Amino acid sequence: MSSEVLIQRLNEALGWELRAMNMYAHYAANIQGIHRLQLDPMFTEEATESLAHADVVRRSIVKLGGVPVTERNSHPIVHSTDFKAMLERSLETETKAAEVYAGIIKLLEEIGDQEMYDSIEQIYFAELRSLENLRLILA
Numbered sequence: 001m002s003s004e005v006l007i008q009r010l011n012e013a014l015g016w017e018l019r020a021m022n023m024y025a026h027y028a029a030n031i032q033g034i035h036r037l038q039l040d041p042m043f044t045e046e047a048t049e050s051l052a053h054a055d056v057v058r059r060s061i062v063k064l065g066g067v068p069v070t071e072r073n074s075h076p077i078v079h080s081t082d083f084k085a086m087l088e089r090s091l092e093t094e095t096k097a098a099e100v101y102a103g104i105i106k107l108l109e110e111i112g113d114q115e116m117y118d119s120i121e122q123i124y125f126a127e128l129r130s131l132e133n134l135r136l137i138l139a
């Protein structure tokens with residue numbers, strides 16, 4: 001397999017991370033009412049996590065000889081002050097992230113770069129944890 005496909009998938013993941021940073025920061029600033037006490041910290045933590053994920057993915061792309069994207073994924077970030085709508089959008093975002101990283105992990109198995117595999121796998125597990133957490137919050 002050529003690393004072109006892997007670079008392209010990593011760039012797709014990077015675009016989603018850049019979007020997640022914006023979305024979570026937006027929701028952290030806009031959350032209102034009693035839920036602000038818990039969801040401002042939670043959204044802020046997710047924004048910070050997305051920044052860290054983006055950094056790992058970006059450096060992986062450079063290591064492979066690719067050029068990292070600078071624009072976020074164009075999927076709309078829907079403004080809301082309703083906590084439930086924010087959580088549903090968060091769940092949607094984490095589901096997409098988990099899906100993208102699951103695909104990348106399969107590709108990395110073929111490449112045989114253990115360090116890159118491990119670092120991307122850690123991101124994948126973090127997405128799964130966020131996904132499960134959101135699923136339970138919305139249950």
Ligand SMILES: [Fe+2]
Nearest residue numbers: 017050053097
């Ligand atoms: Fe992430």
Ligand SMILES: [Fe+2]
Nearest residue numbers: 094097127130
């Ligand atoms: Fe995430």
